[in-house]
Amino acid sequence: MHLCKVQLPGGSIRTGAIEGSEVRLLSWTLSEILHNVRPIDAAHDRLDRSRESVALADARLLAPIDEQEVWAAGVTYKRSEEARKRESVGAARFYDLVYTAPRPELFFKAPAYRVVGPGQPVHVRRDSRWSVPEPELALVLAPGLKLVGFTIGNDMSARDIEGENPLYLPQAKFYDHSCALGPVITLVDEMPPPDQTQIRLVIERGGNAVFEGATTAASMARTFDDLLAWLGKETSFPHGAVLLTGTGIVPPDDFTLAAGDVVRIAISGIGELTNPVATR
Secondary structure: EEEEEEEOOOOEEEEEEEEOOOOEOOOOOOOHHOOOOOOOHHHHHHHOOOOOEEEHHEEEEEOOOOOEEEEEEEEHHHHHHHHHHHHHOHHHHHHHHHOOOOOOEEEEEEOOEEEEEOOOOOOOOOOOOEEOOEEEEEEOOOOOEEEEEEEEEEEOEEEEHHHHHHHHHHHHHHOOOOOOEEEEEHHHOOOOOOHHHEEEEEEOOEEEEEEEEEEEHHHOOOHHHHHHHHOOOOOOOOEEEEEEOOOOOOOOOOOOOOOOOEEEEEOOOOOOEEEEEOOO
């Protein structure tokens, strides 16, 4: 089942489940379904009771998030560790250490109101000369940090700002339109295993692909359970959370995003998240 959040032609926002070319509208909010003891049972119950639907073509898909915070993990793939070491000035050894350390790199990425959805622009900072998308499998978590679903995340990153000094990480990662989620949430029971979960990135410029890359979730150096255990230490999430799990796809060092580019991220079992690139 693919759960979604949609804006209807009249402007109202509803939760739905995509069935073919239609969206079956549900009576609960996304959070009410995902925070249930058995989200898949709750979703099917709401679906059975649903008497409303709308054509998918007539609805606008929004970021599948209500009030959850978005957090992110870094250096969880070898490719990411290598890239972060190269971009850093005098601090490369820190990325060696965190890649193999028991404690992962975790950082706050965005509150829900700063997250953009399918088709909405992601931004590159005007004070950055080297910015890239980071395609990531995102874990959707209930308030007790129970893993209930998956979606696609784009963790936009200003590599030159972070590389200049690791203390600049928040400025490289945390700004308006620096995080995209969508297009849907696939519940845990219906997601393929990590070795069958392909993550693919295509960046288009002028209608042509200027970069393509792929990996699988099985290439992660850490498990989902490990990341969730560290995320929950000393921190509570009364509304649940979304955790981006890191990227294993990094464009070459001479590549930077430009306004007008289109970022396409596809993940098996979920679909494709597409966002144009803009500057403020």
